[in-house]
Amino acid sequence: MDKVIFAQxxxxxxxxxxxxxxxxxxxxxxxxxxxxxxxxxxxKSTLLRSFYGALKPANGSLLVGGVEVNNISTAKLNFxxxxxxxxFQDYKLVKEWTIDKNVALxxxxxxxAKDVSDIQVDKLLNHVKLSHKTSKxxxxxxxxxxxxxxxxxxxxxxxxLILADEPTGNLDDYSSRLIWNLLxxxxxxxxxxxxxxxxxxxxxxxxxxKHFNIEGGTIYEVS
Amino acid sequence: MRSVKNHxxxxxxxFTIVFTMQIYIIVDRTVTAYESNLNEDYSIVVVTxxxxxxxxxxxxxSKIENAEEISTKEVIDHLQSQMKQRHIDLLKLSLPHFYxxxxxxxxxxxxxxxxxxxxxxxxxxxxxxxxxxxxxTLYKLLLLFxxxxxxFAIAVFAVTSLLVMKEMxxxxxxxxxxxxxxxxxxxxxxMRSAVLFRLSIVDAIIASLLAIATFTYADxxxxxxxxxxxxxxxILLFDPLNDSILIIGVALSLSIxxxxxxxxxxxxxx
Ligand SMILES: Nc1ncnc2c1ncn2[C@@H]1O[C@H](COP(=O)(O)OP(=O)(O)OP(=O)(O)O)[C@@H](O)[C@H]1O
Ligand SMILES: [Mg+2]
Numbered sequence: 001m002d003k004v005i006f007a008q009x010x011x012x013x014x015x016x017x018x019x020x021x022x023x024x025x026x027x028x029x030x031x032x033x034x035x036x037x038x039x040x041x042x043x044k045s046t047l048l049r050s051f052y053g054a055l056k057p058a059n060g061s062l063l064v065g066g067v068e069v070n071n072i073s074t075a076k077l078n079f080x081x082x083x084x085x086x087x088f089q090d091y092k093l094v095k096e097w098t099i100d101k102n103v104a105l106x107x108x109x110x111x112x113a114k115d116v117s118d119i120q121v122d123k124l125l126n127h128v129k130l131s132h133k134t135s136k137x138x139x140x141x142x143x144x145x146x147x148x149x150x151x152x153x154x155x156x157x158x159x160x161l162i163l164a165d166e167p168t169g170n171l172d173d174y175s176s177r178l179i180w181n182l183l184x185x186x187x188x189x190x191x192x193x194x195x196x197x198x199x200x201x202x203x204x205x206x207x208x209x210k211h212f213n214i215e216g217g218t219i220y221e222v223s
Numbered sequence: 224m225r226s227v228k229n230h231x232x233x234x235x236x237x238f239t240i241v242f243t244m245q246i247y248i249i250v251d252r253t254v255t256a257y258e259s260n261l262n263e264d265y266s267i268v269v270v271t272x273x274x275x276x277x278x279x280x281x282x283x284x285s286k287i288e289n290a291e292e293i294s295t296k297e298v299i300d301h302l303q304s305q306m307k308q309r310h311i312d313l314l315k316l317s318l319p320h321f322y323x324x325x326x327x328x329x330x331x332x333x334x335x336x337x338x339x340x341x342x343x344x345x346x347x348x349x350x351x352x353x354x355x356x357x358x359x360t361l362y363k364l365l366l367l368f369x370x371x372x373x374x375f376a377i378a379v380f381a382v383t384s385l386l387v388m389k390e391m392x393x394x395x396x397x398x399x400x401x402x403x404x405x406x407x408x409x410x411x412x413x414m415r416s417a418v419l420f421r422l423s424i425v426d427a428i429i430a431s432l433l434a435i436a437t438f439t440y441a442d443x444x445x446x447x448x449x450x451x452x453x454x455x456x457x458i459l460l461f462d463p464l465n466d467s468i469l470i471i472g473v474a475l476s477l478s479i480x481x482x483x484x485x486x487x488x489x490x491x492x493x
Binding site: 052054074075077078079080081082083084086088092093094095096097105106109 | 397400401403404405406407408409410411412414
C-alpha cells in the first residue's frame with residue numbers, strides 16, 4: 001500500500017510557541033478512511049493544516065504523496081494541492097462568488113472545460129441538495145448549507161486525498177447522512193483517501209475505517 | 224457590484240492623475256508654441272565697422288541659426304531728400320554694417336547674456352543690441368504658469384497616491400481571502416491574482432476613457448481656444464491618437480503596478 005501521508009516524529013507549532021503536536025509517528029495509506037478525534041483545542045485542525053502544507057513541521061518529517069512538505073517547492077505544493085479536496089472548519093467560501101462558482105473553483109484551477117465543469121457542479125450541488133441555490137451568494141445561505149457547499153467544492157475535482165474538518169458539525173442527521181454517503185462514495189468508487197476530523201464517528205458507516213485520537217499533543221490509533 | 228465604491232475611488236484617483244498630466248501637456252504645448260512665435264520675431268542686431276561674411280557670424284555660436292545683413296539703403300534713400308549729395312556720400316563711407324542674427328530657439332535671459340559676451344569678444348563687432356529689456360512679459364508669465372502647473376501636478380500626484388495607497392489596503396484585505404482560498408486549492412500565483420489584475424485593468428481603462436472623453440469634449444467645444452488664439456497660439460488641445468495612447472498607457476501602468484504591489488504584499492492565511 002502506498003503511503004499517502006507518512007509522519008515521523010512530527011511536531012507542529014505556531015511561531016515559536018510550545019508544540020501542539022509533538023513527536024507523532026503514523027501513516028495513512030492510499031484508500032484509507034480515517035477519523036481523527038480529540039478534544040476541542042487538541043490540535044486536529046492544526047494537523048490537517050500540515051497535510052495541505054499550510055503549516056510546516058516544526059520538527060520531524062512529514063511526507064504527503066511521497067513529498068517532504070518541509071522543503072517543498074511552491075510549484076510542487078500547488079500541484080499537490082490540486083489533488084487534495086479540503087473542507088475547512090469555517091468553510092472558507094469565496095464571498096463575492098455565487099455558489100456554483102464556489103463549487104467550480106477546483107475545476108477552474110485544474111483547467112476543466114466549462115461544459116464539463118458545469119455538469120460536475122450541477123451533479124454535486126444535486127448530491128448535497130442545493131440545486132435550487134446555485135446562483136445565491138454564501139452569505140445568503142444557512143451555516144449548514146454553506147457547509148454542504150464546502151463539501152461539494154472539496155469533491156468537485158475528484159481529489160485523491162480528501163481532508164474534511166468537522167464536515168457535519170452544523171448538520172442535522174439527514175444532511176449528515178448525505179455527507180457520509182458522499183465521502184463513502186468517494187472512498188469506495190473513486191478510491192480517494194479520506195481523512196475526517198469529527199467529534200462523532202457515525203455508527204452506520206458502510207466502510208472500514210481507522211481512528212486516530214489526539215490527546216495531550218500525542219496521536220495514537222484507537223482500535 | 225458590492226465593491227462599486229472601491230472601484231470608484233480607484234477610477235477617480237487614476238482619472239485625476241491622467242487629467243492633471245494632460246493639463247500639463249497642454250500648458251507645455253502652449254508655452255512651446257508661444258516660444259516659437261516669439262522666436263520668429265526675435266533677432267539680435269550686431270554692428271560692425273567692416274563688412275563681415277554672414278557665415279562667420281553664424282559660426283560664432285551654435286545657437287545662431289542664420290544671419291542677414293540689414294540694408295542701409297532705405298535709410299539713405301529717406302535722407303536723400305533732405306541732405307546734400309556730398310554729405311550723403313560721406314555718410315555712406317562712415318556708416319557701419321548692421322546684421323540681424325536669428326536664433327534657433329527663443330532664448331532665456333541668461334542665454335542672451337552668454338551670447339552677448341561671446342559676440343562682444345569678436346573684434347569686428349562694435350555693438351550688440353539684444354533687446355533683452357523688451358523680453359516678453361507674457362512669456363515670463365507663461366513660464367511662471369508652467370512651473371505652477373508642475374508644482375500643482377506633483378501635489379495632485381502625492382495626494383492621489385496616498386488615497387490610492389489607502390484604497391489598496393482595503394483591496395488587499397478584500398482580495399486576500401479569495402487569494403488564500405485559491406492557494407489552498409493549488410492555484411498558481413498568476414491565477415490567484417488574475418481577478419485583481421482584470422479589475423485594475425478595467426478601472427484603468429474606464430478612467431482613461433473618462434479623461435479622453437473629457438478632453439475630446441473640451442476640444443470640440445473649443446474651451447479656451449479663443450484665449451489661446453488671442454495670444455497668437457493655435458495648438459491641439461487634445462491629440463486623439465498620441466494623447467489617448469499616453470493617457471491609457473499611464474493609467475494602465477499605474478494600476479498594474481498597484482495590483483502587483485498587492486500581489487507581492489499578499490500573505491497566505493492558513
Ligand atoms: N493560527 C494560530 N496561531 C496560533 N495558535 C493557534 C492558531 N490556530 C490554532 N492555534 C492554537 O492551537 C491549538 C489547537 O488548535 P486547533 O484549531 O488545531 O484545535 P482543534 O483540535 O481543531 O479544536 P476544535 O475541535 O475546537 O476545532 C489551540 O490551542 C489554538 O489556540
Ligand atoms: Mg478544529
